[in-house]
Amino acid sequence: MAVAVRRRGTSAHLRARRRLGWLFLAPLLVVNVLVIIGPSIAALYYSFTDWSGIGEANWIGLDNYTRLLEDPAFRSGLLHNLQWTAIFLTVPMAMALAGAFLLSRVTRFRLLFRVAFFVPYVIASVVSASIWENLLDPQAGIGSALGIPGLEGTSFFGDPSLALPAVAFVDIWHFWGFLLVLFLASMQSIDRELYEAARVDGAGLWREFRDITLPGIRPTLVFAVVLVTIWSFLTFDYVYIITEGGPAGATETAATLLYKNVFEYNEAGYAAAMGLTLSVVAFVVMAFYGIARKLGWRV
Amino acid sequence: MGSSNMTRREALVRGGAGLLGMTAAGSLLAACGSSGGSGGKAATVAAVEPASGDVTYWYTVTNAKQKAYQQRYDFDAFSAANPNITLETSQKPLDTIGRVTQTALQAGKGPDVVVSDGPAPAAAYARAGSIVALDEYAEKYGWGEKILPWALEAGRLDGKLYSLPMSYESMVLFRNETLFAEKGWSAPRTRAEVEAIATDAMGQGIVPFAAGNAEWKGATEWFVTAFFNNCAGPEAMQEALTGERRWTDPLFEESIVLMADWFRRGWFGGGVEQFFSNRFDPLYAGMARGRYAMNLEGTWAFANMSAFFDGEARYDWSPLPSLRDGVPDDMFALGSGGTWSVNAKAQAAGAAAAYIDWQFNDPRRIAEGVAAAEMQPTPLKLTAADFPAGTDPKVERFYVEFGASTGRGTFGYSTWTFMPPKSNAYLSEEIEKVLIGSLKPADYLSGLDRLFRSELARKDVPPIPPQAS
Numbered sequence: 001m002a003v004a005v006r007r008r009g010t011s012a013h014l015r016a017r018r019r020l021g022w023l024f025l026a027p028l029l030v031v032n033v034l035v036i037i038g039p040s041i042a043a044l045y046y047s048f049t050d051w052s053g054i055g056e057a058n059w060i061g062l063d064n065y066t067r068l069l070e071d072p073a074f075r076s077g078l079l080h081n082l083q084w085t086a087i088f089l090t091v092p093m094a095m096a097l098a099g100a101f102l103l104s105r106v107t108r109f110r111l112l113f114r115v116a117f118f119v120p121y122v123i124a125s126v127v128s129a130s131i132w133e134n135l136l137d138p139q140a141g142i143g144s145a146l147g148i149p150g151l152e153g154t155s156f157f158g159d160p161s162l163a164l165p166a167v168a169f170v171d172i173w174h175f176w177g178f179l180l181v182l183f184l185a186s187m188q189s190i191d192r193e194l195y196e197a198a199r200v201d202g203a204g205l206w207r208e209f210r211d212i213t214l215p216g217i218r219p220t221l222v223f224a225v226v227l228v229t230i231w232s233f234l235t236f237d238y239v240y241i242i243t244e245g246g247p248a249g250a251t252e253t254a255a256t257l258l259y260k261n262v263f264e265y266n267e268a269g270y271a272a273a274m275g276l277t278l279s280v281v282a283f284v285v286m287a288f289y290g291i292a293r294k295l296g297w298r299v
Numbered sequence: 300m301g302s303s304n305m306t307r308r309e310a311l312v313r314g315g316a317g318l319l320g321m322t323a324a325g326s327l328l329a330a331c332g333s334s335g336g337s338g339g340k341a342a343t344v345a346a347v348e349p350a351s352g353d354v355t356y357w358y359t360v361t362n363a364k365q366k367a368y369q370q371r372y373d374f375d376a377f378s379a380a381n382p383n384i385t386l387e388t389s390q391k392p393l394d395t396i397g398r399v400t401q402t403a404l405q406a407g408k409g410p411d412v413v414v415s416d417g418p419a420p421a422a423a424y425a426r427a428g429s430i431v432a433l434d435e436y437a438e439k440y441g442w443g444e445k446i447l448p449w450a451l452e453a454g455r456l457d458g459k460l461y462s463l464p465m466s467y468e469s470m471v472l473f474r475n476e477t478l479f480a481e482k483g484w485s486a487p488r489t490r491a492e493v494e495a496i497a498t499d500a501m502g503q504g505i506v507p508f509a510a511g512n513a514e515w516k517g518a519t520e521w522f523v524t525a526f527f528n529n530c531a532g533p534e535a536m537q538e539a540l541t542g543e544r545r546w547t548d549p550l551f552e553e554s555i556v557l558m559a560d561w562f563r564r565g566w567f568g569g570g571v572e573q574f575f576s577n578r579f580d581p582l583y584a585g586m587a588r589g590r591y592a593m594n595l596e597g598t599w600a601f602a603n604m605s606a607f608f609d610g611e612a613r614y615d616w617s618p619l620p621s622l623r624d625g626v627p628d629d630m631f632a633l634g635s636g637g638t639w640s641v642n643a644k645a646q647a648a649g650a651a652a653a654y655i656d657w658q659f660n661d662p663r664r665i666a667e668g669v670a671a672a673e674m675q676p677t678p679l680k681l682t683a684a685d686f687p688a689g690t691d692p693k694v695e696r697f698y699v700e701f702g703a704s705t706g707r708g709t710f711g712y713s714t715w716t717f718m719p720p721k722s723n724a725y726l727s728e729e730i731e732k733v734l735i736g737s738l739k740p741a742d743y744l745s746g747l748d749r750l751f752r753s754e755l756a757r758k759d760v761p762p763i764p765p766q767a768s
Binding site: 052053054055056133137138139140155156157158159160244246247248249260263264265266267 | 397398401404405423424426427428429512513516571572573574575576577578581720721724725728731732734735737738
């Protein structure tokens, strides 16, 4: 009897705690409904219309989606997104892993280094982009100022074959510090005794990194891969600020194309279909991640 | 005089582009959609209201000098002259005012005096019922007598007037006069003379034309307008814009082929890749130093030219010569940098119209803005007598010659004023592919023609003023 009373008491206490939890969550949920779910539903509706962005919208069924399948500009944009993803899953990831691993061994000025690498991430993209546009200017940039062969007179953002990697370089400069801090925090949770034991067994730096560090930060690494993949498919700001998708569409991504369809081509309905298609990509990536976790993978 | 600032140059991304972040723009805009558009039919006003009440106005400026001038001689002067009207102004970023206004109008909000990028976007607002017809105000204020006819007519949709142009402008050929004198060149009067100067300049390490689009992608469109009008010719332009001639016509193909050829010779900005990287201020500075010989740009550039040619070097301008036999000389393409309309939700529409009329009711005041701050004037019938003493004679000469030339009924058509929105966006974006050689001129024009036909069928093309017969 006493047990039953205690259980009832515990159950009531739990319910009260849950109610309190929901109470704390409520403001956030309201905001989410207002600024995310509501517009998302509206975007879903408009993706089936010919809405120009102003005035009435007429229902056109799946026309926007069938048009997407045949649109070479959208295909080209997605291809650039894939290239962007490939660049970002390799270059900044490798830089951040190496940087974090080396930094994890530094004991002096660790905070200073961490801040130094992280600072570009908190600089507004407009500012970072302007800095690099000036630095890489073919006439007045560092290449010309220092007379560096290969850099002098090179139009990094004006040459269609260089523009995409050049913009990606600027974004990497801004972004990789974020990954570094993320990986560094994760590495610091690895038991130091594992490294000491490895050293006793004669392991070098590479083996420590490969056999202890990488497995130790695997969940963070996978999470970073998921984030980078999703963000790469939605990338917009640096591309739009620096090249607006040019020259000649060389840096056009799905998101910049979407934007132009809304505000230049007055095809907001079609742009909504593009936006939802991109959301599907993000959803698929997240679904893989979720399923892997459900299956018990240590990610 | 607020007009001075809404030009194609005005949308430069000098302050940095707006950020969309990682969310879909469609969602953002869609969020404002539910309460927007008022029924889909253009709104009208029952009667001209008395000019009193509160008026809100979103504006944009390009430089501090013009901002100070506008505040004092436009906003403050209007408020002093109209004590019954309270004018509330709000400056918006140069590159976002169009988007912000569109989103606000769709949500049933926005300023009382609506600024749009040109007659075609204004027509879209009219169709959505977001702005009112201005015919009764036009009659009340006598706009038909004050405003250049072509500019007034461009704002009509289905016979009703919905927008008034904020400025008028045209493409002209600026030159470094000091450099020209030094090299023994004179203002080119024919295509052969332009080509001879360009070839000579290249041989001496001087880039013929200061040109670049790194800050404003639409800068490439300026050259399409120039080559269409000065190579294909104004008659062909009029016929194409009214649907009587296809954009695939050999005349237009010849224009684009010629333009691409000049680009590939490195005449514009020093090469195609360089063109995509060139920014405006270094171009003007380089031109003043003699690195570039000429600059084919719109008359909004008078302000920049006078700012950079402030030393010993002098500049001057002339119309771009005819680029093909049969195309008239001394011809200007009609251009308007933006338009004003009255919001259908304005509480005091009459007061908003009174503010718009303020921009047209005193030619001398408007001309003073040209003289004092290189403001672009509203499209009034200006004469030399309207300009105060001290006006830059080069600037005054343009407006007087433009008025006389267009008054004779011979003029070209700027694409940013007379092309419908989608065709204009295509024309501006895809030309880059022609310049790098990944799109053939014929294919470029086929795409333009296809898009234009669909917009023409939807009546998205603004009224096209006819040439004198």
